[in-house]
Amino acid sequence: MKPEVINLAATDRAELSRLALAASPAECCGLLVGHHTEAAVQITAIHKSENLAADKLSGFEVDFRIRLRLEEELVSGPDQIIGIYHSHPNGSPKPSGKDLADAAEPGLVWLILAVDGVGAVDLSAWLMCREADGEKSFSALPVVIK
Numbered sequence: 255m256k257p258e259v260i261n262l263a264a265t266d267r268a269e270l271s272r273l274a275l276a277a278s279p280a281e282c283c284g285l286l287v288g289h290h291t292e293a294a295v296q297i298t299a300i301h302k303s304e305n306l307a308a309d310k311l312s313g314f315e316v317d318f319r320i321r322l323r324l325e326e327e328l329v330s331g332p333d334q335i336i337g338i339y340h341s342h343p344n345g346s347p348k349p350s351g352k353d354l355a356d357a358a359e360p361g362l363v364w365l366i367l368a369v370d371g372v373g374a375v376d377l378s379a380w381l382m383c384r385e386a387d388g389e390k391s392f393s394a395l396p397v398v399i400k
């Protein structure tokens with residue numbers, strides 16, 4: 255079932271803002287751990303990664319070792335890696351063309367932290383989808399802060 259919203263703790267929301275501002279003007283990135291409920295994605299933890307991209311100002315690359323370690327830790331469930339986050343120091347709240355080109359896992363949540371000129375961080379979530387014809391897209395997912 256396709257989730258309708260994403261639930262994020264206020265403390266995690268604050269931590270993500272802090273990480274995005276600390277990394278700016280470079281992008282920050284990391285993984286989101288959680289599980290699916292009836293109609294929502296519940297985020298239970300965020301795991302910061304070093305940004306391994308060659309050009310950190312306009313791209314990001316999550317350290318795959320973090321992913322491997324998490325997968326090992328989470329093998330007995332119920333939580334799993336359900337998303338990825340990164341920041342847009344240029345303030346754009348939407349996935350970039352590069353994000354879409356890099357997206358490879360349908361169902362994965364993409365959380366984007368848009369940093370504006372005065373240090374506020376807007377947050378948006380997207381679900382990566384792949385159509386039958388192979389076309390990729392992101393559909394917006396409302397974020398509920400709890």
Ligand SMILES: [Zn+2]
Pocket residue numbers: 340341342349350353
């Ligand atoms: Zn991006």
